[in-house]
Amino acid sequence: MTVFDKPKSLTDAPLHYCPGCTHGIIHRLVAEAIDELGIEGRTIGIAPVGCSVMAYNYFTVDMVQAAHGRAPAVATGVKRADPSKIVFTYQGDGDLASIGTCETVHAAARGENITIIFVNNAIYGMTGGQMAPTSLPGQITQTSPYGRDVATQGYPVKVCEMLSQLDGAGYLERVAVNNVKNIKNAKKAILKAFKNQVEGKGFSLIEVVSTCPTNWGLTPEKALEWLNDNMLPYYPLGVYKDKFAEEAAK
Amino acid sequence: MAKLTFKTDLCKGCGLCVGACPKNLLVIAKDKINKKGYHPAEMTDAEKCIACAFCATMCPDCIITIEK
Secondary structure, eight states: OEEEOOOTTBOSSOOOSOTTOTHHHHHHHHHHHHHHHTOGGGEEEEEOSSGGGGGGGTBSSEEEEOSTTOHHHHHHHHHHHOTTSEEEEEEEHHIIIIITHHHHHHHHHHTOSOEEEEEEOSSBTTTTSBOOTTOOTTOOBTTBTTOOOHHHHOOOOOHHHHHTTOSSEEEEEEEEOSSHHHHHHHHHHHHHHHHHHHTTOOEEEEEEEOOOHHHHTSOHHHHHHHIIIIIHHHSOOEEEEEHHHHHHHO | OOEEEEOGGGOOOOOHHHHHOTTOOEEEOTTOOOTTSOOOEEESOGGGOOOOOHHHHHOTTOOEEEEO
16 A cells, blocks of 8 residues: 555656655645646646746646746736636745745735745845845845845735735735644645635635745755745745635624 | 655655654654655654654645545
């Protein structure tokens, strides 16, 4: 009996991510959700710009690679052109919370029936570790060598909290992938986000607090500890909005 | 007994599986080098494995298959 195997919706291509990068775990969780819902044949993914720009190599579904930050807008177009398709975007924090803030906020405000997987690792990974909108106060990056100073660089963007104010946003949850328990919770959240779309409910966004060992300058194991000690207090996990459950309860 | 199979040539030696194993059965094999040039993870004592799949859950590169 097989206890654990690679999900069918992941290709055999070796992942190009750095050793210990949790992108691979999140890819797997998305693929497992696609497998479990049996929607492989009618799913279309939207890849972002960033480390996961080549996500189209890793999923056995049709993929579009959008311009920087525009994945929710492209997803809107794909979904509206063919509502029978299941459309998800996979975006990092430099993509979704920075250049793509407008598209994200308005896709949520319109309540588009799409699923967004938002990977937040508090840094620009692909370009070499610059400060991101989600970098923590005091966090040392390539472009904030003395630590992020909130007096000049402002405060981090908390995407789930921000979007929870919008009536259009349906399901918002923040999860992490730093240990097995959190990964199991993340899997449930991602599955639910896809399920919402299959059932035609509306906009779902899952924020996954993730690591970047290379640009944080830590070993993969230490990066998980850093995530737990520094990121989770600033980005508390939990469900920020579940409009569909509230509506069902009425 | 559980049977773990590693796709050793895809391993990047990050060690997340090593930290996840509740029985401390996994190690990074410092005396081996795979095709990518990394020291791969390997099982030290398959007899003691309880097939909890924590290692496979943590593995970012999805290289571990577990059968029971």
